[in-house]
Amino acid sequence: MALFDIPKWVKLHQFPDKKFKDLSADEIADLKSRLSKFRSADPEISVMIPAWNEENNIFRTLSSLASSNTKYRVELVVINNNSTDNTQHVLDELGVLSLFQPNQGTAHARQMGLEAAKGKYHLCADSDTYYPPSWVDLMVKPLRTVKGCVGVYGRYSFMPKEPKERFMMTIYEKITGLLIRVRKYKREHINFLGFNMGFLTEAGRNNGGFEVTEVRKFDNAVGSDYFVDEAEDGRMALNLKKVGHLVLVTAPKARVFTSARRLTSEGGLMQSFLNRLKLHSNRMKEYLSGPSSENF
Template sequence: MIKEPSWIRKYNFGFQRFEEIPQQIFDSINLKLNKNQVSKPLVTVLIAAWNEEINILKNIASLADQVTDIPFEIIVVDNNSKDNTEKTLGNLNIRTYFQEIQGCGPARQMGMEHAKGKYILLADADCVYPSCWLEEMMKQLIKPGVVCVYGRYSFIAEQGFPRWKLWALEKMKDVIAELRHIKRPYLNAFGISMGYVTDFGLKVGYIMHNTRGDDGRFCFDLMQYGKVRQVKTDKARPWTAPRTLQRDGSFSQALASRLSVETKKLFSLFTAHKPHNTKKSKNE
């Protein structure tokens, strides 16, 4: 989508700190959480959060609005946050845990070990999710022989990162994703929108130190148990701020950096990655 969908504005609360959040916001979200969550879920939505005292509020608000008949629960693991993430979570009717080992891998491992669902969907704390997200992800995940699924995502426009440029970048990313999926689908598996069968996840486990790519490594290990599928529909895309792009500077710098990386890796995408120890290997 070139334009941002209107539903995103619903979660733009405008708060900057935990102390600014009025109790009625928590009450409104909790009413939906109490209605939609169950004690015996089929699906656990698992989120690792680090210093996300405001973003996690938007995130949970969007997940509380999921339209589905699939029974689910939400678990958030506070990954040793130094801000008021713990206080925000304490005001929401969800299961929460604290993981002092820094890194998404350790946080997701802890959440997985406490999950009640037969399936787990990973979500990112700084994203908002469309109301059909859980339903669309599960359509693929419950298919016979499928062990892992992943979706695509979009960026919310900010100064210097206009939506039309972000849309063009996303279209390029989609093309690359198609090439990756042929032999190396795990390169597309990001915790922003990813799901898997819990029992197989417990068998392979997450990397237990702080490094990028824990989600892709995890997906690679899952591939020995079944198929990896894409969720391509645009309506199921989560939306996030362009923070990962902003680390490179301007939009042009971010684009150039990504084109350089993908060009160097292009030919390797047509060969399967040999089996290796994902817990000890280095990021390429």
């Protein structure tokens, strides 16, 4: 993978300058056909995606997942979290299995997906992220082969608005990679991110799931008035660690590409970097030695 470029596999699913309504009949038929294999009635793996007003993003995510070369039986389910746009129309048009969660918030959507999941293995994805062809199998592999592994999480890169932005994003991601390694010892749950993680379904379901005290909004921008420190993905990680351990999947072919809109909502790449520099500088001691309290 070129460090400062977008991989070819991502470009296959970008549909440049197109909204869903702009897709041709052939493009929709192709998407629908490729997605049809993810409607297993007896799945080994459940891929669950929360969505809120994502009509012009989610078809790209679905296209990337539909190109998975997995050897497993998979169900793919989108939890429509009270969308007010045409997200449901997109799902219906593409023949995607969906649930409707009227309670607003990512935690509510993910919890509904967890309760409905039929697969032994549960993978969490997001509706603004691209997934490489080997993602499903590479994420599930440690859950099947590593003794005591109950959860997995992977690496990620950001999608730029302009190709030239990838250079600075790559530097940002390299620093994040170092933080992930540091946090792995004492604060690993912070590494567990909802758009690129998985776990044994029963382990997640039986140990508290995604239940949190405050439900975050979808971008949860650092520095905003609505930022919530306790996220449902981190809470799931802590719940899973009650019964086993987590594995970081480092395979390059498992790296996902996700939207940079959270960075935009925080004021851009540089402002986001400064926000996180302040946040992580204040927390470095607990990353190395553990928290001084039971706080999240």
